[in-house]
Amino acid sequence: MLWSTSLPLLGSSLLALATSALAVPQARADKHYAIMDNDWYTAGFVPYLVALDGDVEILGLASDTANSWQPQGALHAVATLEAGNLSCIPVYAGATWPLINTPHRFQAWEMIHGKLPWEGAFAPENKTFEAEGNDPTSGDPNRIVKEAFKEGFPKGRPENSTSAANFMVQMVHKYPGQVSIYSAGALTNVALAVRMDPQFASLAKDLVIMGGYVDLNMLEATGSIMLADYQSDINLMIDPEASKIALTADFPNITIAGNVANQVFPTQEFKEEVLSVPNPYSELFYKYYDLSFPFWDETAAALMVDPSLSINQTSVFLDVDTSYGSPNYGNIHVYQKALAPAGIREVNYVFEVEAEKLKQRIKHALQYPKSCADLA
Numbered sequence: 001m002l003w004s005t006s007l008p009l010l011g012s013s014l015l016a017l018a019t020s021a022l023a024v025p026q027a028r029a030d031k032h033y034a035i036m037d038n039d040w041y042t043a044g045f046v047p048y049l050v051a052l053d054g055d056v057e058i059l060g061l062a063s064d065t066a067n068s069w070q071p072q073g074a075l076h077a078v079a080t081l082e083a084g085n086l087s088c089i090p091v092y093a094g095a096t097w098p099l100i101n102t103p104h105r106f107q108a109w110e111m112i113h114g115k116l117p118w119e120g121a122f123a124p125e126n127k128t129f130e131a132e133g134n135d136p137t138s139g140d141p142n143r144i145v146k147e148a149f150k151e152g153f154p155k156g157r158p159e160n161s162t163s164a165a166n167f168m169v170q171m172v173h174k175y176p177g178q179v180s181i182y183s184a185g186a187l188t189n190v191a192l193a194v195r196m197d198p199q200f201a202s203l204a205k206d207l208v209i210m211g212g213y214v215d216l217n218m219l220e221a222t223g224s225i226m227l228a229d230y231q232s233d234i235n236l237m238i239d240p241e242a243s244k245i246a247l248t249a250d251f252p253n254i255t256i257a258g259n260v261a262n263q264v265f266p267t268q269e270f271k272e273e274v275l276s277v278p279n280p281y282s283e284l285f286y287k288y289y290d291l292s293f294p295f296w297d298e299t300a301a302a303l304m305v306d307p308s309l310s311i312n313q314t315s316v317f318l319d320v321d322t323s324y325g326s327p328n329y330g331n332i333h334v335y336q337k338a339l340a341p342a343g344i345r346e347v348n349y350v351f352e353v354e355a356e357k358l359k360q361r362i363k364h365a366l367q368y369p370k371s372c373a374d375l376a
């Protein structure tokens with residue numbers, strides 16, 4: 001979908017001057033850039049605030065279809081940026097459709113292999129649920145549900161000069177070895193970029209994803225539905241083929257925030273602490289961040305900013321199951337080097353992060369958010 005934008009594309013040029021005192025070629029050579037791809041929603045701003053707070057320069061946000069449809073997510077990205085004067089960061093609309101998956105195909109798979117507690121954008125359409133302020137699922141992917149914009153409906157629109165995948169390709173050529181690709185939704189855009197340009201993955205700095213759970217099947221069976229929900233892995237399952245393309249590409253490094261993303265939870269007390277410094281983001285976080293869910297995307301963002309947050313990780317060879325006939329369609333499978341099949345690669349699989357440090361990063365990012373005035 002193409003949208004017009006009321007805002008000029010200031011992102012990369014203004015952001016490049018973020019550390020103005022240091023903005024000499026020498027300093028820029030080790031500058032850490034990122035493109036953050038996600039299924040954005042009302043309280044989905046924390047990952048990019050964590051990145052900005054960690055001195056990562058965000059070249060742009062990209063939208064994908066995972067929890068809801070891409071066009072709705074792109075508008076949430078624009079809206080949440082507007083909420084904090086961050087509209088100098090451009091939003092590039094990604095692919096609306098997974099490579100081959102569709103709601104119909106997914107729902108047919110569920111009839112054979114069992115329902116997921118969280119079906120993301122492929123949950124059946126429910127107009128009543130939407131009218132209550134929830135993002136759209138199934139049905140027409142281009143419809144916009146205004147009731148879900150609790151952060152305010154945006155004035156601007158996503159950047160329409162190019163696609164998210166093409167923007168990713170352009171940026172890794174502009175800043176080789178310096179651009180992190182962060183993906184906390186489906187990997188569709190990343191896979192498109194990989195296939196579009198054979199140099200794309202190797203020119204990036206790394207790929208950091210939220211998703212990719214292992215060894216949790218017994219817990220899904222014996223735990224509560226909520227516990228099973230935590231292991232749904234919708235990000236990879238929405239687009240299994242894209243997940244495989246992205247996670248087997250030759251990025252210099254791939255970090256998987258899978259099981260670890262379920263480690264640290266927000267609490268009411270933490271929300272109140274955050275709100276003790278009021279601003280649009282701490283207020284939106286207080287009102288709309290759901291305490292039932294762990295810091296999924298935030299954990300992945302913090303690991304992108306500061307890999308030393310990880311206190312237990314391992315290196316494994318990783319594949320994604322792309323057999324539609326499998327109950328693990330879209331899930332990962334890991335191997336040791338000696339037993340790994342050809343065509344897959346080593347990834348950095350994180351098991352545990354320093355919880356306090358993660359919470360401190362989130363708190364600081366929310367209490368003292370950067371705005372375009374700081375980035376200019």
Ligand SMILES: *[C@@H]1O[C@H](CO)[C@@H](O)[C@H](O)[C@H]1NC(C)=O
Nearest residue numbers: 002003004005006007160161
């Ligand atoms: C893209 O955005 C520009 C500038 O905001 C606008 O003039 C143009 O009509 C848009 N194009 C499409 C196809 O939406």
Ligand SMILES: *[C@@H]1O[C@H](CO)[C@@H](O)[C@H](O)[C@H]1NC(C)=O
Nearest residue numbers: 083084085279280281371372
């Ligand atoms: C955003 O900018 C406007 C105009 O400069 C200013 O009035 C407002 O306080 C700013 N808001 C934030 C959250 O920085």
Ligand SMILES: *[C@@H]1O[C@H](CO)[C@@H](O)[C@H](O)[C@H]1NC(C)=O
Nearest residue numbers: 124125126127128129130132
């Ligand atoms: C649709 O959403 C409404 C409101 O949340 C809910 O009560 C109802 O059970 C949902 N319908 C289906 C078929 O899930």
Ligand SMILES: *[C@@H]1O[C@H](CO)[C@@H](O)[C@H](O)[C@H]1NC(C)=O
Nearest residue numbers: 252253254255307308313348
């Ligand atoms: C990938 O990144 C992690 C975290 O920074 C690091 O521990 C690991 O050694 C890196 N792997 C490679 C192959 O560079």
Ligand SMILES: *[C@@H]1O[C@H](CO)[C@@H](O)[C@H](O)[C@H]1NC(C)=O
Nearest residue numbers: 259311312313314350351352
């Ligand atoms: C690291 O995590 C793995 C997987 O949960 C666990 O088996 C192992 O005991 C952990 N190691 C340490 C040092 O905590």
